[in-house]
Amino acid sequence: MSERIFGFKPFIYPQAQTLILGSMPSVTSLEQGFYYAHKQNRLWKIVGKLAGIEDLNLENVDEKKKAALKLKLSFFDVIASCEREGSLDSAIKNPKGENIKALLDKYPNITKIIVNGGLAKKLFLKFNKLEELHAQVFFLPSTSAANAAMSFDKLYTLYSSVILNDAKISS
Numbered sequence: 127m128s129e130r131i132f133g134f135k136p137f138i139y140p141q142a143q144t145l146i147l148g149s150m151p152s153v154t155s156l157e158q159g160f161y162y163a164h165k166q167n168r169l170w171k172i173v174g175k176l177a178g179i180e181d182l183n184l185e186n187v188d189e190k191k192k193a194a195l196k197l198k199l200s201f202f203d204v205i206a207s208c209e210r211e212g213s214l215d216s217a218i219k220n221p222k223g224e225n226i227k228a229l230l231d232k233y234p235n236i237t238k239i240i241v242n243g244g245l246a247k248k249l250f251l252k253f254n255k256l257e258e259l260h261a262q263v264f265f266l267p268s269t270s271a272a273n274a275a276m277s278f279d280k281l282y283t284l285y286s287s288v289i290l291n292d293a294k295i296s297s
Contacts, residue, residue: 133151133224134161139195144198144240145236145240147201147239148243149243150204243267243273267284269285
C-alpha cells in the first residue's frame with residue numbers, strides 16, 4: 127500500500143494574476159521543495175523564455191521565483207493529498223482536493239487559472255464548480271516529459287497565449 131503524500135502550500139505573490147495548477151508535485155519536486163522541479167518538465171523553460179531569462183537556472187528555486195514574479199504567476203495543485211508510488215499521475219489513488227475557491231477569494235488579483243494536464247483537469251472539475259470561481263480557467267496540456275507527443279514549441283505557444291494575454295510583465 128502507498129503512503130499518503132501531501133502537496134505544497136500555494137506559492138503566491140500578492141500581485142499574482144495567473145494561477146498554474148498541477149495535479150500533485152513529483153517525487154523530485156517534493157524532495158527539492160518547489161513546484162515543477164523535475165529537469166524534464168518543460169514549464170520552467172516556458173516561464174524562463176516568457177520572462178526573457180533564456181538561461182534560467184532550472185536548479186535554482188530563487189531564479190524560478192523571480193521569473194514567476196516577473197510574469198505575475200502563482201502555483202498550487204488541485205490535489206491536497208493522495209496515495210502514489212513514484213511520480214506518474216496514473217499512479218495517484220484516493221486524491222483529496224484543494225479548496226481553489228477559498229484560495230481565489232483570498233487572492234482576488236488572480237483572474238486566470240491554467241490547469242496543467244489531463245488528471246489535473248479531471249480532478250479540478252470534480253472538486254470545483256466553475257461558476258463559483260471569479261477567474262477564467264484554461265485547460266492546457268501537461269508540460270511533463272510524460273507528454274512527449276506535445277512539442278516544446280506547441281506548449282510554449284499555448285501557455286504564452288494565456289500568460290501574456292492582458293498581462294503586463296513587471297520589471
